[in-house]
Amino acid sequence: MSPGVRKLYKPALLLLAVAFFFGVSVTQSYLNQTRKEMDLTRLAPLEDAPPVLAFTTQALGGFRGLIANALWMRLTTLQQEGRFFEIVQLADWITKLQPFQEAIWVHHAWNMSYNISVKFEKPEARWRWVQRGIELLRDQGLKYNPQETLIYRELAWHFQHKLGDNLDNAHWHYKRQWANKMKPFLDDEGYPKYDALLSPEGEDQKKLAQKLKEEYKLQPKEMREVDKTYGPFDWRLPEAHAIYWAMLGLEDAKEENRIRLRRVIYQSMQRAFQRGRWIEVAGTDRFDLGPNLEIVGKVNKAYENMMEQQPERRDHIAIGHKNFLKNAAYLLYTHNRLKEAAKWFADLKESYPDEISEGKSLSRFVVDRATELYGGTNRDQIIGAIQGLLSRSFYSLAVGEYERSSGYELLARKVHKRYQGEIGEIESAKQRVGLKPFKTIKKEVLARILNSETPRFNSVMKQRLRTELELPEDWSGAGPSQPSEESSSAPERSTGTGG
Amino acid sequence: MKSLFAIAKLTIKAAFRFRLVVLLGALLLISVVILPIMIKHDGTAQGFIQILLTYNLSVITALLGFSTLWLACGTLARDVEEGQIQMVVVKPVPRWQVWLGKWLGIMALNGMLLAVAGGAVFALLHWRADRLPKEEQQTLQKEVLVARGSLKPPKPNIKPVVDKLYKKELKARGEEVENPAALRKQIEERVKRRIQLIPPHRGREWSINVQGVKEQIRDKPLFVRFKFQTAEESYRPGQSRSYPLIWEFGPENAAHERRKMKLAPGSFHEFEIPPNLFTKEGELPIRLENHTNTSFLVPMTDGIEVLFRQGGFATNYIRGLLIVYCWLALLAAIGLFAASFLTFPVAAFCAIGILMLGFSTGTMQSVVEEQSVLGVNHVTGEPYSPLLDSILIPVYSKLLDVVQLVRDFSPIDSLSTGRMISWVQLGKAISQIVLLIGGIFGLLGAVIFSFRELAMPQS
Structure with missing residues (x-):
């Protein structure tokens, strides 16, 4: 080779390589197009995949399965030995080696969130693993399988069941942690700051909106759609997120798979109705959950839709619907929303006439339900029920749930009145099994609350109760200064008379 | 040179x-x-x-x-x-x-x-x-x-008990025993199970001999690594089932620590215990009480061990x-x-x-353990390839011995888990x-x- 040729040899090779790369890219596009036209691939060729995945997918070819098997075996062994620190990485590799097998994403996410998390005693450690499971599905699984119903369903199920339900000992911790994560995007009531998220102004708002989209993969537009269609929801709670992911999944789901996502939506709506409102407990890091009564109409609609969509399960769903209507009437009543309670009670009677005996009033129905829930029918049980309802009334007052406080007190009063009415006017019976006046029982309950220290009524809660009831600091229930009938709840309380 | x-x-x-x-x-x-x-x-x-x-x-x-x-x-x-x-x-x-x-x-x-x-x-x-x-x-x-050292309770010598029970069983069955080796294995497993099991509302005590490292561990906290299984676990995959366990570390009549824990079965748990809970004779007693309605099984080999700082x-x-x-x-x-x-x-x-041969000992291991290359007919109990087995099993067995000489060490695992x-x-x-x-x-x-x-x- 002459020196001149030698000098050109390497650049020529380089040029040739570039030409080949260009040729390959053109041919590849053509081949991809042809594959699509001839329906040779189940999914479109991988686009925008990270370099590592693109490389492994192309370079390893059929060996990917073998390597995935080896990694899977290592994962199983490590898990059996309780050595979990490698599991996240191994799951990542296994899923990346077979990125289009949706069952693999689901399996590994489930493994981390359900199997590994429960091996730890501390809630913080459990939460780490639940997060890893959610991240695997949300950040990776959906990236490569944006149309896979199974992955959407699983992600929604993580929120509905793992975070939302109470089967895991650490479920309160999960809820709190998730709420903390969501806090920057929500107002004090837990509703998304749509104005700031949809049309962010200024650097801070832009960053916030970007964080929501990039870190949590939540699109404010879709969130608003969820609220509009099924809500409004408190987005600190997992049910809203379960519905969000199930609704996203519905967009591309095949008809036969839609029912699985719909079920998640309906079940989450029922849960949100029962306990879809976040209540901070003053003076502690605890919180409580209350019903989200704003969605009662939509939940009812959801039941009706379910019965329509699944005629074969109509009877089964109808049982749920019946219980929901009973619950709705009861909860609305206990929240002093008597008109609405009456409306749903009427609906209950109309839809399920056999369920409510002829002539039974709402008031009677609610009192029956309360005595059934809180006690029973004998004197001691009735006293227990009244005390329980009053205690709930005071608790609701301390946490600022005025409607609920009034509702519980009203209910306690009704239970008392009904029992006294049943005894009749015979003096001996009154003396033997009669109750103390309602006012006295109420004072006793309040005195007991204020004179003892419990996690539910800590010093901050007691102080708030005193303020709400305008009681002096030294009130212990023994002196003349007693909570009057009127001052037993917040000033804006309007004790209902109907029902 | x-x-x-x-x-x-x-x-x-x-x-x-x-x-x-x-x-x-x-x-x-x-x-x-x-x-x-x-x-x-x-x-x-x-x-x-x-x-x-x-x-x-x-x-x-x-x-x-x-x-x-x-x-x-x-x-x-x-x-x-x-x-x-x-x-x-x-x-x-x-x-x-x-x-x-x-x-x-x-x-x-x-x-x-x-x-x-x-x-x-x-x-x-x-x-x-x-x-x-x-x-x-x-x-x-x-x-x-x-670099943590490990101490385990002494492995119980089950041989005399197994021998005794085996003889008793042979005597009771007379000439009817078809597979004496299988019978012996059965008895051995039964004895092991009895040792490993903690029945409901019962307890179990282990004694760890720390005599040799007494001075090394004085005033230093120790770590207990523990694993248990329950009969219920296999039916509850993914369920958050933890069981209450009551531990007592140290001699009953001297300073000791009583602790209640809720642990999940099927996985190793590691927790710290206070120092100096051993006796004058260099024994560290550990008691575990099972107050649940299910039996616990603590494996003999790796169920419980005490880890201490050795270097x-x-x-x-x-x-x-x-x-x-x-x-x-x-x-x-x-x-x-x-x-x-x-x-x-x-x-x-x-x-x-x-x-590659060195890496593929898993297959050889299972062949040697099962005593068959192609498996056993589960109906008759006869191996599918007695000739192949007679040649390959001794070869695999020897090969495994040789490979084991090299593979018997796991420095990376030891380092990542802080083992000595x-x-x-x-x-x-x-x-x-x-x-x-x-x-x-x-x-x-x-x-x-x-x-x-x-x-x-x-x-």
Whole structure:
């Protein structure tokens, strides 16, 4: 080779390589197009995949399965030995080696969130693993399988069941942690700051909106759609997120798979109705959950839709619907929303006439339900029920749930009145099994609350109760200064008379 | 000796000339730097350090292992193929010294590269660890960046009990026993189960002998590593079922600690217990009460152990690296052995084949355990291939014994879980891996090479 040729040899090779790369890219596009036209691939060729995945997918070819098997075996062994620190990485590799097998994403996410998390005693450690499971599905699984119903369903199920339900000992911790994560995007009531998220102004708002989209993969537009269609929801709670992911999944789901996502939506709506409102407990890091009564109409609609969509399960769903209507009437009543309670009670009677005996009033129905829930029918049980309802009334007052406080007190009063009415006017019976006046029982309950220290009524809660009831600091229930009938709840309380 | 070192030097020079050392060094350092960015961990500082240690050391071992095999095959086989060896063997140097010189050269290179890469990992670990909050640093120092020794309760001698029960059973059954070995195994399992089981509302006590390390553990906290199973677990996959366990550590009549814990079965749990709970006689009693309605099973082999700080991480780390170095020494010997009588590609293929054999002991293990290659007919209990079994099972069994001599060490696992790698273990590794197995390959390689015709006409 002459020196001149030698000098050109390497650049020529380089040029040739570039030409080949260009040729390959053109041919590849053509081949991809042809594959699509001839329906040779189940999914479109991988686009925008990270370099590592693109490389492994192309370079390893059929060996990917073998390597995935080896990694899977290592994962199983490590898990059996309780050595979990490698599991996240191994799951990542296994899923990346077979990125289009949706069952693999689901399996590994489930493994981390359900199997590994429960091996730890501390809630913080459990939460780490639940997060890893959610991240695997949300950040990776959906990236490569944006149309896979199974992955959407699983992600929604993580929120509905793992975070939302109470089967895991650490479920309160999960809820709190998730709420903390969501806090920057929500107002004090837990509703998304749509104005700031949809049309962010200024650097801070832009960053916030970007964080929501990039870190949590939540699109404010879709969130608003969820609220509009099924809500409004408190987005600190997992049910809203379960519905969000199930609704996203519905967009591309095949008809036969839609029912699985719909079920998640309906079940989450029922849960949100029962306990879809976040209540901070003053003076502690605890919180409580209350019903989200704003969605009662939509939940009812959801039941009706379910019965329509699944005629074969109509009877089964109808049982749920019946219980929901009973619950709705009861909860609305206990929240002093008597008109609405009456409306749903009427609906209950109309839809399920056999369920409510002829002539039974709402008031009677609610009192029956309360005595059934809180006690029973004998004197001691009735006293227990009244005390329980009053205690709930005071608790609701301390946490600022005025409607609920009034509702519980009203209910306690009704239970008392009904029992006294049943005894009749015979003096001996009154003396033997009669109750103390309602006012006295109420004072006793309040005195007991204020004179003892419990996690539910800590010093901050007691102080708030005193303020709400305008009681002096030294009130212990023994002196003349007693909570009057009127001052037993917040000033804006309007004790209902109907029902 | 001079000629031996001269050949080693030539091997090193050749490696530098072909830029192998630079390339490998760069690859190792890149992996050390890049891995922490790429790996995903469980979200804890402890998990991150553990995975960093495991993956970095594994990558270093793999890279150095394959390059050692390649270099060992190449350095000798290519010298022979290209005729350069003739320039060496015409000098008054015995052939075995040529072989050994090459091995020494490769090992010097490996030593250098391992020291650089190992040092980089060590520095990275400490750099990362120093940036963690104090609390996490303390956890790391207690559980990962440490060399912890292990103490287990004495293994109960079940043989006399099994013998007694076996004889009793034989007597009761008379002539009817078809498979006495299976019967004995059954009885053995029954006895083991009785020892391992803690029935509902009952307790169990273990006594750990700490006499030998009493002074070492005085005033220092200990760690209990514990695993249990329950009868319910298998029916509740993924359910958050934890069981209340009541522990008592230390003698009942002296200072002791009582603790209630809720633990999940099927996994190891590690927790700290206060120091100095052992008796004057050097016994640490541990009692466990089962107040549930289900039975607990605590495995005899690894159900419970006590971990204590036995030494620092740095020396443990060096011992771990030295075991890795022993593996590299064996690989160099295997490569040179293959190259002593084969051409480069065949030698590389052969050496990798031997390596694969070492990695595939799982299959051999299951064959030996099941005592059958193709399995057993579950109806008749007869093996499908008695002839094959009679030949292969003894072969596999011996092979396993040999491979086990090399695979009996897990320095990377030990380092990442903060376990002690003792000097005794290191000594065992040197004698088993380098001197025994490496020596056999070396001896065979040197002898074959000594008798090989090197001046054959080359095509």
